[in-house]
Amino acid sequence: MTTSQRWQRILIVLGCAVIAYAVLAPLTSLDGAQALNLPLLTDKLWFRLATITAMFVVMATAWNIIGGLTGYAAFGNVAFFGIGAYTTGMLIAKAKWPFLLALPLAPVAAAIFAVLVGLPLLRLRGHYFAVASLGVGVAVGELVQNLDYRGEPIFGGASGLFMPIFAVPNRDLYFFYLMLGAAGVSIAVTWAVIRSRFGYGLIAIRENEEAAAVIGVNTTAYKVAAFALAAALTGLAGGIFAQWNVFIDQENSFPIAYNVEMILMALLGGTGTVFGPAAGAVVLQLLIQFLSGSLPITLDLPFVPEDAMPVLAQVVLGVLLALVVIFAPRGVIDFFGGRSRLTIAYLRRSLRETSI
Amino acid sequence: MADLVQLVIIGLLAGGIYAAVGVGFSLVWGVLNIVNLAHGALVIVGAYLTWQIFTASGLDPFLTLPIDAVALFAFGYVVQRGVINRIIRAPLLFTFLLTFGLNLIAVNVLLLIFKSDFRSVTTAYSGAGLDLGGIVVPYIRLAALGIALLVAAALALLLNRTRVGLAIQAVGSDRDAAQLVGIDLRHAYAVTYGLGAACAGVAGGLIAMIQAITPTAGEPYTLQAFVVVILGGLGRVSATVVGGLVFGLVEAFAQSIPGSGSVFANAIAFGVMVLVLVTRPQGLLGRLR
Numbered sequence: 001m002t003t004s005q006r007w008q009r010i011l012i013v014l015g016c017a018v019i020a021y022a023v024l025a026p027l028t029s030l031d032g033a034q035a036l037n038l039p040l041l042t043d044k045l046w047f048r049l050a051t052i053t054a055m056f057v058v059m060a061t062a063w064n065i066i067g068g069l070t071g072y073a074a075f076g077n078v079a080f081f082g083i084g085a086y087t088t089g090m091l092i093a094k095a096k097w098p099f100l101l102a103l104p105l106a107p108v109a110a111a112i113f114a115v116l117v118g119l120p121l122l123r124l125r126g127h128y129f130a131v132a133s134l135g136v137g138v139a140v141g142e143l144v145q146n147l148d149y150r151g152e153p154i155f156g157g158a159s160g161l162f163m164p165i166f167a168v169p170n171r172d173l174y175f176f177y178l179m180l181g182a183a184g185v186s187i188a189v190t191w192a193v194i195r196s197r198f199g200y201g202l203i204a205i206r207e208n209e210e211a212a213a214v215i216g217v218n219t220t221a222y223k224v225a226a227f228a229l230a231a232a233l234t235g236l237a238g239g240i241f242a243q244w245n246v247f248i249d250q251e252n253s254f255p256i257a258y259n260v261e262m263i264l265m266a267l268l269g270g271t272g273t274v275f276g277p278a279a280g281a282v283v284l285q286l287l288i289q290f291l292s293g294s295l296p297i298t299l300d301l302p303f304v305p306e307d308a309m310p311v312l313a314q315v316v317l318g319v320l321l322a323l324v325v326i327f328a329p330r331g332v333i334d335f336f337g338g339r340s341r342l343t344i345a346y347l348r349r350s351l352r353e354t355s356i
Numbered sequence: 357m358a359d360l361v362q363l364v365i366i367g368l369l370a371g372g373i374y375a376a377v378g379v380g381f382s383l384v385w386g387v388l389n390i391v392n393l394a395h396g397a398l399v400i401v402g403a404y405l406t407w408q409i410f411t412a413s414g415l416d417p418f419l420t421l422p423i424d425a426v427a428l429f430a431f432g433y434v435v436q437r438g439v440i441n442r443i444i445r446a447p448l449l450f451t452f453l454l455t456f457g458l459n460l461i462a463v464n465v466l467l468l469i470f471k472s473d474f475r476s477v478t479t480a481y482s483g484a485g486l487d488l489g490g491i492v493v494p495y496i497r498l499a500a501l502g503i504a505l506l507v508a509a510a511l512a513l514l515l516n517r518t519r520v521g522l523a524i525q526a527v528g529s530d531r532d533a534a535q536l537v538g539i540d541l542r543h544a545y546a547v548t549y550g551l552g553a554a555c556a557g558v559a560g561g562l563i564a565m566i567q568a569i570t571p572t573a574g575e576p577y578t579l580q581a582f583v584v585v586i587l588g589g590l591g592r593v594s595a596t597v598v599g600g601l602v603f604g605l606v607e608a609f610a611q612s613i614p615g616s617g618s619v620f621a622n623a624i625a626f627g628v629m630v631l632v633l634v635t636r637p638q639g640l641l642g643r644l645r
Contacts, residue, residue, distance in 0.1 A: 120633075120634050130448065132626075135630075142622045143623050263449075322439060322458065
């Protein structure tokens with residue numbers, strides 16, 4: 001057995017263990033389970049964290065379809081998250097739709113929006129596409145917060161939208177499984193895409209767009225489809241988030257930070273792979289939560305007041321971003337599966353490859 | 357009619373600031389091929405520097421501008437030499453992420469030091485203005501426009517008339533050929549980024565006198581700088597100045613539409629950007645790179 005096969009087995013076993021824990025542990029904190037005196041494996045606080053982590057798994061995996069496979073540096077995917085959240089939110093809060101009827105429209109709305117902006121924007125290359133998509137992210141959030149009709153905010157304005165609480169037993173658990181399901185769907189979609197003709201077309205576009213067009217890939221249609229697919233998955237996460245959180249506003253539905261966090265997650269885990277972005281999302285989200293003090297285990301630094309921790313977490317995120325980009329541009333996953341070893345020589349080589 | 361004149365004046369005055377923010381961004385993009393997402397953060401670092409010196413020593417805010425320029429030049433030089441030079445040959449996404457990371461660090465360090473309170477620089481002459489038949493033009497904004505143009509002119513002169521400027525242009529047009537004729541690339545890149553940062557610092561100093569600042573106030577300026585540069589066309593200082601002034605005018609008119617306003621700053625910038633990119637990607641005066 002070669003090293004790479006051994007690593008693969010270890011990873012598969014680890015993956016199964018993580019999934020088993022994710023599915024079983026929350027059940028032990030239910031009232032019914034506690035009445036039976038089953039051991040408590042998961043505190044309620046962990047639900048929230050696990051749900052957020054699953055949400056980022058969806059976003060990072062979805063970004064990977066347009067950013068990792070197609071090679072278009074989309075910097076404004078948070079727009080799709082927000083559009084998903086607001087679609088569900090508006091349907092529930094204003095049109096009084098039931099949640100389960102409103103949710104499927106979140107990915108649809110996000111995908112339609114992606115097609116509309118994708119048609120002009122995906123003609124742009126490189127920097128132009130990246131900044132234009134960044135612009136989409138901020139502009140949509142701004143419009144949602146500020147658009148008025150005869151003095152009345154259309155989308156709830158600065159005070160946001162409130163939804164009735166979704167009445168379901170074990171609400172926390174319900175939304176955790178829903179988000180976990182969305183994460184599973186996005187990973188499955190990526191897996192299917194990578195093995196399809198469509199996926200090969202996307203990779204061809206990433207490697208050389210002109211050549212892809214010459215061999216008969218309809219580049220515009222492929223790029224727009226990839227963008228819309230990423231948007232639909234991100235919008236789904238947004239739709240679930242809206243009802244889970246009960247309250248949405250511009251700040252929690254269009255956070256600019258998400259744009260970069262999802263890219264960093266995909267990058268950390270390895271872009272263009274099926275599980276890389278998900279792994280990156282789990283690791284980075286745990287780190288962000290730990291640094292910002294939302295975990296039961298908190299970090300007590302001397303000389304740092306507690307309220308400064310979330311800000312400090314952002315500084316650490318920035319430093320991490322710089323370090324990953326400089327030293328491990330192929331993602332941490334490159335060290336697994338026997339492709340490369342984490343050595344000083346590897347770091348020096350990464351550095352030399354791109355520096356002057 | 358008076359409204360129209362007023363809009364034009366407001367637009368040109370705002371455009372001066374956009375030009376000042378844009379020239380540094382344009383230089384870095386044109387020569388280093390980096391879209392510097394930390395540009396807005398550099399602007400706001402300059403703004404806080406002016407505010408800090410003004411509150412601590414009472415020095416006239418206009419006299420702090422050279423200090424901003426020198427301090428940010430040094431900072432930019434070190435950042436480029438120490439960090440960005442390491443990934444200068446990496447794909448676009450990496451330079452993007454790195455500069456965003458730098459932005460994140462700068463903004464949050466400012467938040468740690470200054471908190472998110474609004475700060476403003478208020479001098480004895482802050483409220484005074486030139487009365488043009490009912491339209492009052494604040495002296496500070498007028499001076500800001502003048503200084504912005506002066507900075508742009510100085511930068512153009514430096515790029516076209518000095519040895520280091522010509523070296524920067526050579527590096528910008530062909531990196532390998534420039535290296536062959538003996539230009540030290542690392543130094544030339546660092547000087548370029550330093551100059552870009554210095555322009556951002558001066559722009560920030562001007563902004564501190566005009567608006568209340570917070571550590572996150574620089575963020576819209578990054579997108580606006582990008583729009584200004586593509587509006588004018590990449591490659592020349594004069595094109596960026598024209599881009600800045602035109603963008604100021606467009607924004608002033610767009611914000612005067614009933615129901616619109618300054619809350620839509622980003623959406624307006626984005627709309628202008630898409631319009632230009634789709635209809636005239638080389639910019640109003642520029643050539644496409």
